[in-house]
Amino acid sequence: MHSLLVKNAYVIDPLNNIRGEIMDIAIKDGKIVESVKDSAEVIDAKGQLTLPGGVDSHSHICGTKVNFGRYMSPEDMRAGRGRAQPYMYPVSGYSVPTVYANTYRYSKMGYTTVLEGAMAPLEARHTHEEFSYNTLQDTLANTLFDGNWSVMEAVAEGDLKKVAAIVGWTLAAVKGFGVKITNPGGTEMWGWGKDIGCIHKKVDYFGVTPAEILDYLIRANEMLNLPHSAHLHTNNLGKPGNYKCTLETMQRAPDLNDKRQTLYMTHVQFHSYGGSKWADFCSKADDVSWMLNRKPNIAIDMGQVMFGKTTTMTADGPMEFNLYRLHHNKWSNHDVELETASGIIPVHYSRKNLVNSIMWAIGLELALMTKNPWQCMLATDNPNGAPFVKYPEVIALLMSQKYREEQLKTVNPDTEKRVFLPSLDRELDINEIAIMTRAAQAKALGIVDIGKGHLGVGADADVAVYPIKMDDIDPSKDYQKIIDGFSQTDYTIKRGRAVSKKGDCLVLGDNATIWVKPKISEKNDISKDPEFMKKFERYYTVSLDNYPVQEEYLHRNICIETETGI
Amino acid sequence: MKITLAIKKRDNPYIPIEAEAITTKTFLEKKPEDISVWYGNSEQKLTEIFDVRVEGDAKSEDEVTIIMSGNCSAVKRVGEYMNGGIIEIEGNIGHHCGNFMSGGLIEIRGNAESWLGREMRGGKIICHGDAQNYCGSGYRGEKKGMTGGTIEVMGSAGDFTAETLAGGEVIIRGNTGNLAGAEMIDGTLKIYGDAHLPCANMKGGTCHVYGTAYNVLPTFEYKGLIKAGDQASQMHMFNGDIANRNAKGTLYAAKYEFFK
Numbered sequence: 001m002h003s004l005l006v007k008n009a010y011v012i013d014p015l016n017n018i019r020g021e022i023m024d025i026a027i028k029d030g031k032i033v034e035s036v037k038d039s040a041e042v043i044d045a046k047g048q049l050t051l052p053g054g055v056d057s058h059s060h061i062c063g064t065k066v067n068f069g070r071y072m073s074p075e076d077m078r079a080g081r082g083r084a085q086p087y088m089y090p091v092s093g094y095s096v097p098t099v100y101a102n103t104y105r106y107s108k109m110g111y112t113t114v115l116e117g118a119m120a121p122l123e124a125r126h127t128h129e130e131f132s133y134n135t136l137q138d139t140l141a142n143t144l145f146d147g148n149w150s151v152m153e154a155v156a157e158g159d160l161k162k163v164a165a166i167v168g169w170t171l172a173a174v175k176g177f178g179v180k181i182t183n184p185g186g187t188e189m190w191g192w193g194k195d196i197g198c199i200h201k202k203v204d205y206f207g208v209t210p211a212e213i214l215d216y217l218i219r220a221n222e223m224l225n226l227p228h229s230a231h232l233h234t235n236n237l238g239k240p241g242n243y244k245c246t247l248e249t250m251q252r253a254p255d256l257n258d259k260r261q262t263l264y265m266t267h268v269q270f271h272s273y274g275g276s277k278w279a280d281f282c283s284k285a286d287d288v289s290w291m292l293n294r295k296p297n298i299a300i301d302m303g304q305v306m307f308g309k310t311t312t313m314t315a316d317g318p319m320e321f322n323l324y325r326l327h328h329n330k331w332s333n334h335d336v337e338l339e340t341a342s343g344i345i346p347v348h349y350s351r352k353n354l355v356n357s358i359m360w361a362i363g364l365e366l367a368l369m370t371k372n373p374w375q376c377m378l379a380t381d382n383p384n385g386a387p388f389v390k391y392p393e394v395i396a397l398l399m400s401q402k403y404r405e406e407q408l409k410t411v412n413p414d415t416e417k418r419v420f421l422p423s424l425d426r427e428l429d430i431n432e433i434a435i436m437t438r439a440a441q442a443k444a445l446g447i448v449d450i451g452k453g454h455l456g457v458g459a460d461a462d463v464a465v466y467p468i469k470m471d472d473i474d475p476s477k478d479y480q481k482i483i484d485g486f487s488q489t490d491y492t493i494k495r496g497r498a499v500s501k502k503g504d505c506l507v508l509g510d511n512a513t514i515w516v517k518p519k520i521s522e523k524n525d526i527s528k529d530p531e532f533m534k535k536f537e538r539y540y541t542v543s544l545d546n547y548p549v550q551e552e553y554l555h556r557n558i559c560i561e562t563e564t565g566i
Numbered sequence: 567m568k569i570t571l572a573i574k575k576r577d578n579p580y581i582p583i584e585a586e587a588i589t590t591k592t593f594l595e596k597k598p599e600d601i602s603v604w605y606g607n608s609e610q611k612l613t614e615i616f617d618v619r620v621e622g623d624a625k626s627e628d629e630v631t632i633i634m635s636g637n638c639s640a641v642k643r644v645g646e647y648m649n650g651g652i653i654e655i656e657g658n659i660g661h662h663c664g665n666f667m668s669g670g671l672i673e674i675r676g677n678a679e680s681w682l683g684r685e686m687r688g689g690k691i692i693c694h695g696d697a698q699n700y701c702g703s704g705y706r707g708e709k710k711g712m713t714g715g716t717i718e719v720m721g722s723a724g725d726f727t728a729e730t731l732a733g734g735e736v737i738i739r740g741n742t743g744n745l746a747g748a749e750m751i752d753g754t755l756k757i758y759g760d761a762h763l764p765c766a767n768m769k770g771g772t773c774h775v776y777g778t779a780y781n782v783l784p785t786f787e788y789k790g791l792i793k794a795g796d797q798a799s800q801m802h803m804f805n806g807d808i809a810n811r812n813a814k815g816t817l818y819a820a821k822y823e824f825f826k
């Protein structure tokens with residue numbers, strides 16, 4: 001029976017409408033409680049900023065894709081080296097660091113829950129193996145369905161129930177959490193060296209369009225009662241003029257759920273581009289955020305780009321091929337049989353480069369022009385836009401117009417003509433930052449009910465105490481203090497234990513993997529369907545029996561069972 | 567200032583010694599008893615591993631000479647980031663000797679292990695014996711390896727000699743293994759013996775092979791016999807590697823065989 005009292009905390013807890021009250025947080029057995037006895041261990045927060053543990057709803061930290069990034073960039077391991085110390089293994093790497101480096105760095109920044117943005121079902125075991133070493137955050141995995149043959153065939157047949165049955169069985173089999181759709185249809189076309197283009201083109205052989213694949217997967221997602229909504233990486237990522245495709249996708253999104261969004265669109269910065277080629281490339285963040293402002297059924301994450309070296313990695317194989325043709329640097333390309341694709345290349349976002357400078361501005365514009373912070377999450381699509389260690393700088397940019405103006409002076413001078421950023425004077429407050437970095441993310445993922453993203457009684461005791469005294473600083477002017485404060489907590493508390501203190505880990509950690517198991521009736525069990533079984537015999541290199549990830553790969557885990565009615 | 571480092575007898579001579587502390591600058595700033603090296607997984611005083619003798623004074627690195635004797639083939643990173651002065655190694659030396667050095671001279675009487683002068687910026691390394699793999703190259707994944715200075719190996723060198731060479735000069739008096747000058751972008755590589763698969767994927771710079779260049783890739787464009795290099799006879803000239811856009815590299819070979 002372990003209990004802990006965090007005293008004198010300056011608490012911001014948006015889900016419980018607490019905005020900067022000095023209070024004590026009582027913790028018992030990993031949960032927040034009303035009060036604890038005097039014998040409890042005490043942490044004095046000294047009036048410093050105290051938030052629910054950070055939640056990252058889109059990041060790439062574990063799995064085959066990240067690991068390929070590691071093999072192909074040994075030079076990345078020259079940065080970010082850390083020696084072994086009690087409770088910490090030696091680490092190295094910056095944009096594709098070791099698993100321990102990721103978990104330590106997230107913990108140092110006060111994050112306690114992270115979602116891996118893209119797990120190919122066929123390669124799920126690797127993701128879970130790495131998850132078990134990502135010891136300081138609870139982990140969840142979005143599971144890729146964008147080029148799934150069975151799904152596309154069921155869509156072609158117009159059989160929604162079957163789509164739901166396939167998705168439901170697959171999620172439970174691979175211990176996935178959400179439905180990820182990366183460049184729908186495009187990843188299958190990539191198997192033939194092609195891309196799909198926009199949402200009304202037909203996928204070769206299957207005869208279905210991205211719009212249809214998405215419509216069906218959104219509805220199947222709701223039919224399965226999944227905690228999270230469909231999670232979409234829209235077609236045409238990174239192409240000038242792609243905002244039209246983004247707007248049409250948004251326009252079509254239905255509103256089917258009253259607890260959360262029906263569609264989560266990820267790294268929207270990469271999808272808000274105007275112009276028709278690189279020469280007239282410009283921001284269309286205004287149109288995209290205008291649409292978002294009138295579509296409460298959609299939530300997005302920024303996909304903020306920050307300057308410096310990083311690695312891009314995505315299931316979007318054809319997009320990475322385009323990037324490779326642009327940079328002529330190293331490139332990894334992968335076709336995941338019957339399911340999806342992937343590509344990886346290292347990049348360097350430069351302030352001198354006009355396109356990169358515009359990309360940097362667009363991410364910030366999206367966050368500043370989205371009226372409701374619950375609809376826009378703070379993320380960099382780690383490591384695609386920048387490694388997540390840049391979050392404190394992103395926070396400061398959103399809170400301080402002065403900081404933005406100073407940064408604008410350092411970027412390509414032609415940027416101002418192509419973006420809206422210089423005209424935006426909005427400065428987000430700490431409550432909005434808390435929404436964008438934890439509360440909204442937990443809500444969007446549908447994990448508030450299992451105790452994430454808030455500090456109410458019964459919630460998981462995941463707490464971050466930052467060395468920031470909100471009453472003593474003006475974030476608009478003291479942006480450096482915001483950056484420093486968010487870079488390293490005084491304490492990160494996970495499930496009721498202090499797990500890191502001023503950047504040093506205090507325990508080896510013991511995370512949980514959160515996954516879903518939709519309850520599907522015997523007659524809709526797709527794994528008993530003769531045609532589905534035949535697909536494994538004829539096309540997959542693994543058998544149906546070897547495909548599911550056994551529970552022993554998960555160590556501690558939280559299974560969310562859902563009622564489906566199918 | 568003259569420092570003599572005689573390596574002591576060890577129970578296990580294969581345990582690596584990480585000795586980036588052995589550079590001219592360290593001895594200018596610290597007393598020998600305050601310098602430490604890593605012996606396997608334990609940090610030890612330099613004086614535990616070597617018999618150290620210091621004679622005279624110095625005001626700058628240029629006035630420091632370090633003489634190392636005994637079998638130093640497990641002593642790594644000697645002369646890392648060296649800026650001036652002299653290191654003389656009487657026998658063999660371990661991996662990564664002269665990493666990132668930018669000035670001064672390292673002279674090795676024996677053989678050098680792999681990564682001799684990796685990512686060197688300036689100064690000179692002379693190795694009288696053989697050098698192993700990756701002599702004068704960049705480290706793994708690095709696009710830009712050595713950018714300045716000179717490495718001269720009197721014997722032969724291993725595979726990937728001068729990989730990603732971006733400046734300076736690498737001279738191998740003997741043969742090289744596979745892929746010498748691979749990915750080179752600038753600078754000069756001279757091989758007085760034979761080379762295999764030389765300059766694969768080069769984008770710039772010049773390579774001379776005075777022996778036979780074996781397995782020249784078909785992506786090298788033959789330009790004819792030309793008077794080049796420092797020997798009397800004419801040499802075969804190639805442009806490459808045209809697998810790259812705007813490849814500006816030049817390969818000269820006294821004799822050659824295309825890859826079959």
Ligand SMILES: [Zn+2]
Pocket residue numbers: 058059060117118266267314381384
């Ligand atoms: Zn992503």
